[in-house]
Structure formats: structure tokens, C-alpha cells
Amino acid sequence: MANSISMVNRVSTAVKALFKKYPMASNAVVYGTLITGAEFTQQTVTKKLLVKPPHQEPIDTGSLGRYAIMGTLIYPNVLYIWYQWLDSRYVGTATKTIVKKLLLDQFVLTPPLLCAFFIIMSAMERKADIFEECRKKMIPTFQMSCMFWLPAQTLNFVFVPPVARVVYVGTCAFIWVNILVWIKRQQY
Template sequence: MALALVKRVFKKYPLVANCGVYGTLYVGAEFSQQTINKKFLAPNPEPYDQGTLARYGVVGTFIYPTILYNWYKWLDARYVGRAAPIIVKKLLLDQFILTPPLLVIFYTSMSIMERKGDILEECRNKIIPTFKSSCMFWLPAQSLNFLLVPPAARVVYVGSCAFIWVNILCWFKRQNY
């Protein structure tokens, strides 16, 4: 019964459903980072940083899933099939056309929400190492996506992978370059 309801919601309101799932996974990744860093690794347990969780909630619920939903809709309509040349095209477009703007959006939107003076400073310092890591993580993950995942489930699949990826992003975000 619950599964049927979830399927109905995804069918009737796909963008809203994808935003909810992606946002939950995105905030969950930051929550797990804070749990490790503030509860287990800290000499004295610290409270969760609600502001940071909220910022990840904004990016993960409203910005990224909306972009991804429309991107995959366009990409799947333009490049239909699972033949190797089509998958390679999708991989290259996804990694080299979509990913750089997503990383810029991540760092600049976080800087805006953090009210930093230079909203591009962190992006300038971290985008290259983050992009290199994203290639190592997302190219294999997206190969599976384009090969095995049905188009209607792409944002949820990417959200599930993003749970892992956001843990990596959180690590980059905490680095001082």
C-alpha cells in the first residue's frame, strides 16, 4: 500500500517527489558528517550546526533536484538508448557540461547563504580539486545510471549516489585551501 502511494506521487508529481527524496538524502549526508565530526571525533561532543544543515537543505531540496530533473529529461529525450556511443555522450555531457556549473552553484550558493564577503573565493580555491574528485566518483556512477536505471528513477538514483558524493563535498567544504 505504501509502495503504491509512493509510485502514485512520483507519477503525478515527479519533480516534487524528486525534490523531497534528493533533499532528504542531501541533508542526510551533511548530518552524517556532523555526527562523525561533532559527536564521535570531537573530544567533547558539540551540538549540530543547524544553519549548515539548513543550507544543505536549500541546495539539496530546491536547487539541485530541479536542475537535475530537467537536465535528465532533456538528456534522455535527446540521447535515447543504452548503446555504448549514447552512454559515452551522456557521460561526457553530464560530467563536462553539467558538473562544472553545479559545483559553482554549490560553492557560491553556500557562500551567499553564509554571508561571505567574497562569494567566489571558496569556489576559486576548491573547484579544481572538487571537479577532479567528481570525475573519479561520478563517471562510474553515471555509467551505471545511464546503463541500468530507468529515466523516471534517475534523480532518485543520483540522489542516492549524492548521499555519498555530498559526504565528499562536505569534506572539501571543510578544507582550507
């Protein structure tokens, strides 16, 4: 038992050192893994678990790749810089500060992130009109994001230390991307 605890402590120390030395890269790996995992989860449920053989479909690795790009190269870097700025500009956990952070996060950052999601994914999917999906799905997606992210971000800004914000958001994003992937698959 003591060896197990010692090993967990060594791993924990090593992970903390990686996040301290390479914060953007570490956040990108964790966030990208969670986002890609959310797409994999959705595909597994919709293509394997909810259908019976022989109607099961193979996992779409191209889609997994697109989510890996969004989740590793784009979103975590934007979020890392955003939260650094937000936390340096609005310090503390006073109610007024939290409300400012929530409003800025939801109404300044979220709309461009959602637009980027639909437009970049459509471009990577080589759709003829890369803006069509954004036009059709932006408003209902934003409304749903308010219901999900405002409570999630309240917890983030009140309880999560700044160094762990991107990982926390990545963990919440695993749930959110399952919702987003479901919305993306809907016909509007």
C-alpha cells in the same frame, strides 16, 4: 507475513503514484532529504563521534538548513530537467549513447553545479567574498567528481530507468555530498 507484504505493496504503489503525479516535488523531497542527511552524517561524525566530551560541538542547524535549500529547491529541479532533456535527446543504452551522456553530464552540467554549490553556499553563509571558495576548491573538487561520478553515472545510464534517475543520483549524492562537505571543510 502476508499482511506485511500487502502493506509493502500498497506503500510501493502509493509512492509510485506520487512520483508519477508529482515527479519534481517527489524528487525534490527525496534528494533534499538525502543531501541534508549527508550533512547531518558529516556533522555527527566530525562533531560527535571523532571527539570526546567536553569537546563535542552541537549540530549546526544553520548548515543543515543551507543544505536543505540546495538539496530541495535547487539541485533536484536542475537535475530533473537535465535528465529529461538528456534522455529525450540520447535514447537507449548503446555504448556510444552512454558515452555521450557521460561526457555531457560530467563536462557540461557538473562544472556549473559545483560552482553554484560553492557560490550559493558562500552567499547563504554571508561570506565577504562569495567566489573565494569556488576559486580555491573548484579544480580539486571537479577532479574528484570525475573519479566518483563517471562510474556512478555509467551505472545510472545503463541500468536505471529514466523515472528513477534523480532518486538514484540523490542516493549517490548522499555519498558524494559526504565527500563534498569534507572538501568544503578543508583549508586550501
